[in-house]
Amino acid sequence: MIDISNMYKIYKMGENEVTALNNINLHIGAHEFVSIVGPSGSGKSTLMNMLGCLDVPTSGTYILDGQEVSKLNDDMLAEIRNNKIGFIFQRFNLLQKLSALENVELPLIYQGVGSREARERAIESLEDLGLEDRMHHRPSELSGGQQQRVAIARALVTKPPVILADEPTGALDSKTGKEVMGILKNLHSKGNTIILITHDNSLAIQAKRMIRISDGQITEDKEVAK
């Protein structure tokens, strides 16, 4: 599913060069549940941007779902994000002016799916997450947990091969956090590939495989013992 080899990301800060990713080699197979853990400044966010096709590496290759994506231009990256990645963000990142339903429709509209089909699929996705009563509410009228479930519905509506969750419980209380983790585990059990990015060890060990990153390098990559 994901094959990264010899990936470097080097930022120029004035005269200095900062190596955010230092020779990353990583393989993630289909149907895996992987957590990437590390403190802030470890390169974890940079790696997440690479995995999410929000940015391109300075060198190295990244093959996602059989396609080399490290050299694509902005619009091609947008298309890859649209079709292959479902994002779940710490701060939900819903559009405040749109209803839950319209938020979930949006990735389909950018895919070019017709209005009626987009609506049907968005409703289906929201129903899967138990939000059928909240479809016409705006994000500001929903609780944090409900907002994150809308965001998950939006991530799943395109049926992407990879779900990328960046600190999905970071803005939630521990009870709703557990619920969201439960949803992710359930998605994994249904066969989705999930990558969880977190700084929290207790979350990271809930995945099947844990990758620890520090100073831009992978320092640990192990199966989580149950």
Place this chain on the structure above:
Amino acid sequence: MKFLQAYRMAIKAILANKGRSFLTMLGVIIGVASVIVAVAFAQGSTASVTSSLSSLGTNLINISITGRDSNRNVSYADLVKFQQENSSIIESVAPQAGSSGVVKSGNKSRTTSILGTTPEYADINSITVQSGRFLLQFDVDYNQRVAVVGTAVVNDIFNRANPIGKTIKIMGQQFKVVGVLTETANGQDSSNDDRILIPINVAAKLSKSAVIRNFSVKATSADTVNSAVDALNTFLTKIYSSSKAFRVTNMAQVLSTLNSITGVMTMVLAGIAAISLVVGGIGIMNIMLVSVTERTREIGIRKAIGAKKRNILVQFLIEALVVTGIGGIMGVLIGVGIIKFVLGGLKLVPVVYSVKWIILSFGISLATGVIFGIYPANKAANLNPIDALMYE
């Protein structure tokens, strides 16, 4: 992404910020309305001037002798002879010996314009009488002291009573009133209603001058006007051996000069009004730039979930187009309303709607939206999704 979906998205964004959207539109509304009103005003004035000029007849040619060479002269008889030789292009000629003088009836007197002429003058200048009769060839041939008077004179010295058959003293000489000119200017002072027409020979005696300096000439049709003007110029140049001693003018020429002047006036007025459209456009750009900054996070989210540059560009451009489009329509309605109720109510000029300019100014308002929307839209489209997502 389909156009209809992008359009719905734009409408949502506009409705989300109603107050601001309206203020943005205001610039366009004022711009479009002022272009339409300015053009209507200019064209209304043009129409009123043109119609009063063309009522004088475009076949009309005026000759005025300006040179003061006493040895050479063109007489009425010379011109009549010339007319008969060129009857295919010139229909008739009338002399105009004008002066200003005092007229009296009973104890009332008035200074008015006294014009000596012949019966042809009526036809050449499209003049009619509202009562009585015009001058006859008989009056001219037999030096009859008869006068056709304008309504301003009637109103003043005859107290609006029917003057036909009454006597009037013109510069001390007794005349009989035989007709009243049809009123053309509400009987205003110094207008065409404020004059007296008498036979040319009588007028020459009255002013003790045999030299006639002005003639009215009628061409056979609008098509022969130019050749008639040319023929008259050649004829008069032979007599005076200089083209500076006389002037041959034609109403069509005056009209076309006037049209080009009023055309420029229309352009100037519309141009000034169009500046407010440009200012409105800059307002749109300003608000949109603010809106792009405010919505950076939204743009980041849209890009993260798969919006391409083109999607964002189109979204912001459609927003600009919808704002200017609605503003344009409102501007057209307000402009037409002002023309109908304000210009129409004041009755300063005839009400003229120029469909061409209404469409044009609406088109310009849409173009303003595209031109001034493209920079902010492009800025939005080129935002980096990572930076945009981090934006607070």
